Amino acid sequence: MNTVKQDSSEWAEGLNLMAGPYFLGLYQPSPETKGFWEGVTRHELLLKWCPACQRAHHPKRIVCTGCGSAELSWKRSEGRGKVYSFSEVHHVADKAFMASAPYTIGLVALEEGVYLLSRLLAEPGPIAIDQPVRLDFRVLESGRLLPVFKVGQP
Ligand SMILES: [Zn+2]
DSSP: OOEEEEEEHHHOOOOOOTTEEEEEEEETTOOTTTTHHHHHHHTTOOEEEEETTEEEETTTOOOOOOOOOOOOOOOOOEEEHHHHHHHHESSSSSSSGGOOOOOEEEEEEEETEEEEEEEETTTTTHHHHTTTTEEEEEEEEEEEEEEEEEEEEO
């Protein structure tokens, strides 16, 4: 018996990335993140927004951590922040990433107070903690348009 709901097929589409036996679940829109992915197609980084307490949240957040409200909407990020942490990736989990390695991923602290894990582009390098970053969009290894951050560009 098929227990998958008929209407789940649209948002359940995603890149079926595996690391050995583990499904990484990358780039997989859900009902909670559908607005985020729609924003990406327009080159907009959308954050969850609580109108009650005027706080931005991670795009996956479904409840405001300030007031507990589930009435969150979307708000466009200015796309500026700083490098909070980063790591250079040399050993890739999927062969699709081999041509790009080494590449840098990092946690960006957005000015809105939200932390996002993303690809960091150093133009020019090297990358350091607290360097300013600016939002950009690139088609990465998956063939999908994704938000990335250029380092050293306030
Ligand atoms: Zn709130």
